[in-house]
Amino acid sequence: MTVVRLQNVSKSFNNQAVIDNLCLDIFKGEFLTLLGPSGCGKTTVLRLIAGLETCDSGTLFINGRDQTRLPACERDVNTVFQSYALFPHMNVFDNIAFGLTLKKIPARQIRDRVQEALELVKLEGLNNRPIHQLSGGQQQRVAIARAIVNRPLILLLDEPLSALDYKLRKQMRLDLRQLHRKLGITFVFVTHDQEEALTLSDRVVVMNHGRIQQTGTPKDIYETPVNLFVADFVGESNIFDATVTKLLGPDMEIRIQGVSKMVENRRGFQEGQAVKVLLRPEDMTVERTRQQCPEGFLPAQVKEMIYKGTTVDLILRLDNGQQVFVTEFFNEDEQDIFYDVNERVCVSWIKGWEVTLADE
Amino acid sequence: MNERQGFKFFAVFLNMAWFAVFVLVPGLMVVVVSFLARATGTFFALPFTLSHYRELMDPVYARVLGNSLIYSLNTTLLCLFISYPFAWLLSRAPRQKRPLLLMMVIIPFWTSSLIRTYALVILMKANGIINTVLLATGIISEPLPMLYTDFAVYVGLVYSLLPFMILPLYAVMEKMDTRLMEAARDLGATGFQVFYHVVLPLSLPGIMAGCIMVFLPAMGLFYIPDLLGGAKTMLVGNFIKNQFLTTVNWPFGSAASVFLLLLMVLMLGIYFFLSSRFNRNQAS
Numbered sequence: 001m002t003v004v005r006l007q008n009v010s011k012s013f014n015n016q017a018v019i020d021n022l023c024l025d026i027f028k029g030e031f032l033t034l035l036g037p038s039g040c041g042k043t044t045v046l047r048l049i050a051g052l053e054t055c056d057s058g059t060l061f062i063n064g065r066d067q068t069r070l071p072a073c074e075r076d077v078n079t080v081f082q083s084y085a086l087f088p089h090m091n092v093f094d095n096i097a098f099g100l101t102l103k104k105i106p107a108r109q110i111r112d113r114v115q116e117a118l119e120l121v122k123l124e125g126l127n128n129r130p131i132h133q134l135s136g137g138q139q140q141r142v143a144i145a146r147a148i149v150n151r152p153l154i155l156l157l158d159e160p161l162s163a164l165d166y167k168l169r170k171q172m173r174l175d176l177r178q179l180h181r182k183l184g185i186t187f188v189f190v191t192h193d194q195e196e197a198l199t200l201s202d203r204v205v206v207m208n209h210g211r212i213q214q215t216g217t218p219k220d221i222y223e224t225p226v227n228l229f230v231a232d233f234v235g236e237s238n239i240f241d242a243t244v245t246k247l248l249g250p251d252m253e254i255r256i257q258g259v260s261k262m263v264e265n266r267r268g269f270q271e272g273q274a275v276k277v278l279l280r281p282e283d284m285t286v287e288r289t290r291q292q293c294p295e296g297f298l299p300a301q302v303k304e305m306i307y308k309g310t311t312v313d314l315i316l317r318l319d320n321g322q323q324v325f326v327t328e329f330f331n332e333d334e335q336d337i338f339y340d341v342n343e344r345v346c347v348s349w350i351k352g353w354e355v356t357l358a359d360e
Numbered sequence: 361m362n363e364r365q366g367f368k369f370f371a372v373f374l375n376m377a378w379f380a381v382f383v384l385v386p387g388l389m390v391v392v393v394s395f396l397a398r399a400t401g402t403f404f405a406l407p408f409t410l411s412h413y414r415e416l417m418d419p420v421y422a423r424v425l426g427n428s429l430i431y432s433l434n435t436t437l438l439c440l441f442i443s444y445p446f447a448w449l450l451s452r453a454p455r456q457k458r459p460l461l462l463m464m465v466i467i468p469f470w471t472s473s474l475i476r477t478y479a480l481v482i483l484m485k486a487n488g489i490i491n492t493v494l495l496a497t498g499i500i501s502e503p504l505p506m507l508y509t510d511f512a513v514y515v516g517l518v519y520s521l522l523p524f525m526i527l528p529l530y531a532v533m534e535k536m537d538t539r540l541m542e543a544a545r546d547l548g549a550t551g552f553q554v555f556y557h558v559v560l561p562l563s564l565p566g567i568m569a570g571c572i573m574v575f576l577p578a579m580g581l582f583y584i585p586d587l588l589g590g591a592k593t594m595l596v597g598n599f600i601k602n603q604f605l606t607t608v609n610w611p612f613g614s615a616a617s618v619f620l621l622l623l624m625v626l627m628l629g630i631y632f633f634l635s636s637r638f639n640r641n642q643a644s
Binding site for chain 2: 050051052071072073074077078079081083085086087088089098099102103146147150
């Protein structure tokens with residue numbers, strides 16, 4: 001069931017389009033992440049839903065009703081701001097109770113609900129603490145409590161974890177997921193951190209230049225990016241220029257730097273077409289060279305070997321100078337994944353693990 | 361002592377000396393004189409006496425003081441109500457335009473406030489600019505009585521003291537985080553509720569500072585009631601001036617000055633007490 005629908009929404013600031021004819025459906029109860037580089041319009045989408053900005057054109061439906069022009073204070077939507085925006089002149093309790101007090105809810109009920117919200121964010125007993133005596137992580141939790149205490153239809157989170165240190169961020173990620181499961185509220189989360197987007201979301205919307213590039217599950221986004229931007233922005237990718245040389249049923253033969261390689265033809269490419277072949281570092285395989293590389297392998301030289309505990313990262317250089325990133329995992333079959341710098345190796349991948357896109 | 365410390369010492373010394381010679385010594389002289397007897401020719405003479413302070417307790421003077429307090433209070437409130445929206449718009453104006461707008465608030469300071477008060481006289485006289493224009497355009501048939509009324513006194517006081525209210529208000533409002541107002545709106549606050557629950561409490565330090573900076577000088581601005589009110593309304597400032605220049609009763613004028621000074625010190629004390637408590641409650 002659709003809880004928010006943005007229909008052909010556009011928004012510009014100072015004659016510069018920030019959101020360009022955007023259409024997006026957000027489903028009830030899902031954890032949706034808007035992912036993109038800074039300035040891609042993701043925060044503006046959030047502010048449009050919150051009512052803190054108004055659409056220049058297009059329609060915004062919340063719960064099936066046209067609420068394009070409804071002021072922020074009347075929308076059943078609450079936001080956790082990037083800077084938290086906690087009221088400095090109020091203590092923790094008053095901050096959280098703010099929304100309920102405005103709704104003229106009886107004091108006893110407010111006390112119970114604030115208490116419940118504090119328990120949900122694990123801040124019991126801090127009711128009377130002034131805001132400036134809280135740590136960054138605690139302020140973050142108060143900001144979340146202040147929003148969820150109103151039991152909104154949709155909770156908007158604007159890069160809420162960006163100000164926290166790495167360990168706290170990982171903890172908060174888990175806590176947010178738990179909170180989402182417990183509350184059953186629709187979460188719309190904005191981030192530029194692809195790891196955050198992949199670990200948290202049911203669905204990810206990748207944005208760039210005010211447009212949606214791809215919408216899908218984290219797995220879709222990571223494994224089958226629909227264009228070079230998504231492939232490049234989400235995770236690391238090796239991108240090879242290639243030409244289709246032969247069509248063979250569901251497969252095709254391509255030529256990369258003089259080497260022929262069989263790949264799957266999932267997009268109906270034609271013979272002679274220029275394509276880009278994308279591969280994740282962990283999908284690449286490396287073989288030690290014996291004079292000449294086997295068929296379908298590209299000759300390369302080890303430039304750098306980085307030991308990372310659970311993996312070994314290799315930076316290789318192909319003979320045409322292109323750099324290739326390879327991640328090798330420790331496993332029982334292949335004990336020897338350490339290479340010498342400048343060692344000659346051969347690099348390839350298993351057919352079907354690549355993503356092939358038309359050369360734009 | 362190196363050069364840097366030498367300069368520091370020199371700068372501090374110069375300031376201290378200046379204040380000592382032109383503020384502290386005259387101030388102490390006023391205090392001393394207030395305890396001396398009145399004398400013709402020499403202005404004051406021994407012996408020491410408390411009679412002037414006793415005289416000040418007379419209900420006649422209490423009325424002068426009460427009058428002054430009412431004028432100052434009204435002036436402060438008028439300044440606050442005029443300045444608040446103005447300072448708000450100023451603080452929300454585009455960043456590039458703010459210095460210019462702020463400049464326009466400050467420019468009148470470049471002219472002596474006495475001269476500006478005379479300018480007001482020219483504007484509000486029976487045959488002054490305002491009446492001439494209104495008569496010429498036929499809006500009124502006879503001159504409006506403006507000069508030598510309470511209205512004129514308030515115009516003068518508010519006009520002279522307005523910047524002292526605008527500047528502290530602007531200082532707190534400019535620092536106010538717009539995201540707090542957005543957060544309040546997001547949580548369901550209407551425009552008025554955002555103002556009442558967020559903007560007003562956060563601008564309280566500016567309101568307090570502005571009120572002090574308007575209220576205290578308003579008590580002593582003797583020439584404005586003199587020139588614009590026609591000396592009909594006796595304020596503490598006028599009263600003191602008269603004791604020195606008209607009645608030539610220096611000891612009594614000094615006693616009144618000391619009394620006014622103590623009153624102001626008391627109010628400043630209350631202000632600092634309140635603002636330090638406020639700051640402790642919401643240090644960021």
